[in-house]
Amino acid sequence: MGKKVMTGLVAMAFVCSILFFVTSCAKKQVNISETVQPPVEEEVVVVVKEAPKEETVVEVIEVPPELVRQIENFEDTNIYFDFDRSNLGPEAQEILKKKASFLRNNRSFSLLIGGNCDNRGTEEYNLALGERRADSAKQYLIALGVSGDRIKTISYGELKPADPANNEVAWAFNRRDTFKLLQ
Amino acid sequence: MNMNLASFSKKGIAHFSFIRMWVLFLIFFLFPGAASGRIYIDVNAPSIPKFNIAIPDFKNLGVDKKHSEFSTKMPGVISNDLDLSGYFNPMDKEAFLDEKGGALTAEGINFKDWSVIGAELLLTGGYTCIGSRLEVEIRLFDVFWGRQILGRRALGDISGYRHLMHRLSNEIILILTGHNGISLTKLAFVGNATGKREIYVCDYDGYNVRPITRDKSIAILPRWSLDGKKIVYNSYKHGGPMLYLKNIASGNVRLLSGRSGLNIGACWAPNGKEIALTMSHRGNPDIFTIDLKGKILKQLVKHWGIDVSPAFSPDGDKIAFVSNRSGSPQIYIMDIENEGVERLTYEGRYNTSPSWSSRNQIAFASMKGGHFDIYTIDAVGGRSRRLTENMGNNEAPCWSPDGRYMMFSSNREGRYHIYIMNANGQNQRRITSKKGEQTAPSWAPE
Numbered sequence: 001m002g003k004k005v006m007t008g009l010v011a012m013a014f015v016c017s018i019l020f021f022v023t024s025c026a027k028k029q030v031n032i033s034e035t036v037q038p039p040v041e042e043e044v045v046v047v048v049k050e051a052p053k054e055e056t057v058v059e060v061i062e063v064p065p066e067l068v069r070q071i072e073n074f075e076d077t078n079i080y081f082d083f084d085r086s087n088l089g090p091e092a093q094e095i096l097k098k099k100a101s102f103l104r105n106n107r108s109f110s111l112l113i114g115g116n117c118d119n120r121g122t123e124e125y126n127l128a129l130g131e132r133r134a135d136s137a138k139q140y141l142i143a144l145g146v147s148g149d150r151i152k153t154i155s156y157g158e159l160k161p162a163d164p165a166n167n168e169v170a171w172a173f174n175r176r177d178t179f180k181l182l183q
Numbered sequence: 184m185n186m187n188l189a190s191f192s193k194k195g196i197a198h199f200s201f202i203r204m205w206v207l208f209l210i211f212f213l214f215p216g217a218a219s220g221r222i223y224i225d226v227n228a229p230s231i232p233k234f235n236i237a238i239p240d241f242k243n244l245g246v247d248k249k250h251s252e253f254s255t256k257m258p259g260v261i262s263n264d265l266d267l268s269g270y271f272n273p274m275d276k277e278a279f280l281d282e283k284g285g286a287l288t289a290e291g292i293n294f295k296d297w298s299v300i301g302a303e304l305l306l307t308g309g310y311t312c313i314g315s316r317l318e319v320e321i322r323l324f325d326v327f328w329g330r331q332i333l334g335r336r337a338l339g340d341i342s343g344y345r346h347l348m349h350r351l352s353n354e355i356i357l358i359l360t361g362h363n364g365i366s367l368t369k370l371a372f373v374g375n376a377t378g379k380r381e382i383y384v385c386d387y388d389g390y391n392v393r394p395i396t397r398d399k400s401i402a403i404l405p406r407w408s409l410d411g412k413k414i415v416y417n418s419y420k421h422g423g424p425m426l427y428l429k430n431i432a433s434g435n436v437r438l439l440s441g442r443s444g445l446n447i448g449a450c451w452a453p454n455g456k457e458i459a460l461t462m463s464h465r466g467n468p469d470i471f472t473i474d475l476k477g478k479i480l481k482q483l484v485k486h487w488g489i490d491v492s493p494a495f496s497p498d499g500d501k502i503a504f505v506s507n508r509s510g511s512p513q514i515y516i517m518d519i520e521n522e523g524v525e526r527l528t529y530e531g532r533y534n535t536s537p538s539w540s541s542r543n544q545i546a547f548a549s550m551k552g553g554h555f556d557i558y559t560i561d562a563v564g565g566r567s568r569r570l571t572e573n574m575g576n577n578e579a580p581c582w583s584p585d586g587r588y589m590m591f592s593s594n595r596e597g598r599y600h601i602y603i604m605n606a607n608g609q610n611q612r613r614i615t616s617k618k619g620e621q622t623a624p625s626w627a628p629e
Contacts, residue, residue, distance in 0.1 A: 128490075131463055
């Protein structure tokens with residue numbers, strides 16, 4: 001039984017990594033389209049980003065409860081930034097060290113980092129700032145030995161606040177990087 | 184035809200114009216020389232006194248009296264146009280002595296009834312509906328002299344009555360100020376009424392709203408081309424923020440730039456053939472120009488800092504943009520030819536959203552004391568002028584095509600809506616409805 005699960009796991013991981021490799025290659029080719037319909041390859045990229053299939057797979061193969069807990073913990077722990085800053089404070093660095101260790105020990109996972117800002121300032125500036133914030137975390141993880149190929153970033157600027165309120169507490173809560181594991 | 188209309192037709196036919204689906208006749212039945220060249224309103228004065236204008240309900244001249252609702256709806260559109268123009272104070276109908284509106288022509292009007300309540304201008308109107316068609320005549324009078332300044336007859340489809348009224352408003356503004364009004368311009372904005380951010384377009388007064396995206400993702404930062412025929416915008420529908428181009432007439436959408444990272448904050452060059460935007464596919468958010476096929480033409484700004492929000496000068500020789508190279512976001516101006524960069528804003532720690540008007544003023548949003556407000560500054564530098572104060576946050580200024588007005592987003596009433604004001608900050612009015620939030624205005628010509 002255990003052996004079967006292991007074989008399944010290995011096979012799944014293999015399929016997923018191929019899928020991911022194919023799509024990440026595909027994304028590089030996709031640049032400009034003349035048509036209304038996006039190229040087929042892009043649709044595949046979307047699937048990888050939101051990863052509904054992969055999530056289903058995780059459930060089917062019955063990930064050990066300990067790993068499930070680790071994944072939840074990983075994804076639930078954000079790092080936070082000062083206003084108009086993208087540098088990592090000591091607390092953020094500690095959190096990223098734990099994330100790096102998880103990623104080193106679980107090589108079948110890749111990571112999507114989302115950079116976010118509070119709603120003060122222009123959307124454009126905040127999109128750039130959000131990208132900086134996501135990139136800060138990415139570079140730190142790379143420095144801790146995680147391959148850059150496993151990390152993707154996306155900036156949401158001020159578009160996805162964790163708390164839509166307009167006060168210091170909400171703003172501090174919204175200036176964050178989010179972390180999503182993809183298998 | 185009814186007697187009243189027939190008697191006006193005799194006074195002269197000067198001009199026909201054909202507009203899109205429906206035909207509009209503007210029949211000039213002006214007394215020759217009635218307002219020859221007199222400019223009532225100097226729009227370039229630093230502070231503009233408003234004219235009191237009385238607009239009684241329009242008279243239904245139709246035999247069957249159908250569509251009685253237009254007797255208030257049509258003057259309502261014009262009254263709102265004149266109010267938004269900033270040059271008029273449309274008077275409260277409660278004050279009218281001659282509340283029925285009486286006669287439509289100078290001979291039948293008792294101008295004393297109007298001057299005694301303080302009216303300086305009087306606008307009368309009558310209309311007839313035949314089938315799906317609408318015929319309207321308006322007359323504008325100088326109450327003090329008791330003479331007609333303007334007379335117009337317009338013909339159109341009933342369904343397009345707002346457009347017809349906007350044309351007449353423009354005629355009124357043109358004859359009194361000597362420059363064209365903004366009544367026929369268009370607005371694009373981001374709205375979240377459906378729960379998702381989508382791009383919408385509407386008339387400049389907030390009416391006739393229609394969505395131009397249904398991405399059900401996040402669509403932001405719409406920017407009209409200067410001819411009003413195309414809009415570029417950002418959407419997350421295929422991943423990160425990519426730049427799309429929508430042709431308004433055909434409805435076609437195509438991907439303009441889907442490079443990795445950001446493809447944001449586009450701005451049309453005055454020639455309509457280039458777009459400046461921020462892209463980060465080379466690792467850092469820098470400003471590039473691309474053509475309408477998405478090909479990179481030039482890297483305009485290359486700097487380790489964040490460089491965003493390009494805005495072309497009216498001659499296309501320069502761009503204003505935002506950079507944090509000094510440690511906080513400030514506005515800079517770059518000469519595209521020689522790549523020289525000069526800092527424009529020094530006051531305040533956070534200056535963003537430059538918008539460069541056709542009259543060479545730069546509007547921007549600046550944060551002081553935790554709130555954003557709108558300022559203007561000469562493109563050549565100098566002191567900035569504050570236009571909003573103590574009314575929530577005021578952001579994302581965008582100029583009217585003629586550079587005399589601005590739209591911006593403000594949360595002064597709780598949630599973000601779009602407001603209009605004169606270039607000097609006077610006459611601030613809400614434009615968009617209260618359903619959901621509206622941000623990121625972009626203004627197009629007629």
